């Protein structure tokens with residue numbers, strides 16, 4: 001028997017990446033496939049990283065991350081969510097949001113277990129579940145009028161004796177849907193009744209356009225949950241601070257899980273890079289002006305893209321309340337990967353296919369509106385032309 005690749009990873013690959021890798025080998029592509037802007041990391045954060053390097057933050061740190069960064073994370077929750085956390089026992093720093101997601105999921109699933117995932121969702125959660133030899137059960141968000149909602153009946157039906165975990169993302173990638181406080185009360189009740197963990201992916205918490213003031217975050221589930229609840233929250237520096245390449249994120253969780261995640265970090269990453277952690281600490285401690293400027297730019301981009309999409313043939317586009325994606329539905333579209341592939345080849349526009357986001361995603365395409373207008377405007381013009389001239393199903 002030849003040596004082979006493990007079954008648990010055979011089906012795991014990102015269809016967003018698949019398309020992006022093709023695009024990266026092409027010239028002149030307008031790139032809207034990844035969840036990042038073309039804005040550089042703010043200067044004060046870059047300088048903090050450089051300073052940290054010269055101050056000697058080039059060694060391993062604690063598995064749970066630098067104590068000073070964990071304190072800055074606790075301060076984030078105090079300041080923005082009025083939640084009090086113990087930085088020593090309830091916060092674990094990871095090398096990115098996706099790694100925090102990985103360690104959190106790994107802590108609660110055994111082979112054969114099931115995790116319910118509210119979809120369409122960024123595909124990495126479901127893939128990480130598969131890598132744990134467990135099964136992701138997708139429950140799609142139905143669109144009610146112009147707002148996505150949670151189908152609580154479908155959620156109840158999805159529970160089996162093997163269910164251990166419920167994963168949701170608020171604000172959602174790709175929908176921009178935001179869980180209301182009432183949604184969270186019901187999700188908590190659901191999880192408590194069935195003895196499940198909740199993993200709330202809140203990496204976009206500050207990217208919210210429907211708060212009382214721009215800059216106000218979406219409600220975190222940590223406000224409702226007690227510290228004894230089986231709840232974990234994943235977060236990241238990537239989105240709010242344009243730090244996708246720095247790879248720093250965190251997990252907030254019940255103490256026992258946080259302790260285990262800290263231990264598991266040893267076997268995955270040992271720790272996030274020390275100088276990146278120092279830069280993250282500085283980012284969390286300041287930069288409100290930069291965040292607000294970015295939010296104003298994002299909101300204007302969102303409204304510009306929606307106005308352009310609403311004029312296009314066969315397109316319906318729900319208005320996102322958070323994150324930086326639009327997820328327009330294209331009437332009659334049955335193969336979004338093929339659509340995106342042809343759009344890339346013919347028009348040099350790189351989008352993410354809806355099929356990549358699980359149940360409820362096919363028939364849509366994801367556009368990241370975090371890029372500059374100089375990218376968004378020609379990209380939308382080319383999409384309009386493609387929709388007008390192409391035959392697709």
Ligand SMILES: Cc1ncc(COP(=O)(O)O)c(C=O)c1O
Pocket residue numbers: 035096097098099122169172173201203235236237238244248249
């Ligand atoms: C919903 C969601 N969670 C987590 C992440 C992870 O971000 P990172 O690994 O860059 O911290 C992303 C990135 O796109 C995301 O969209």
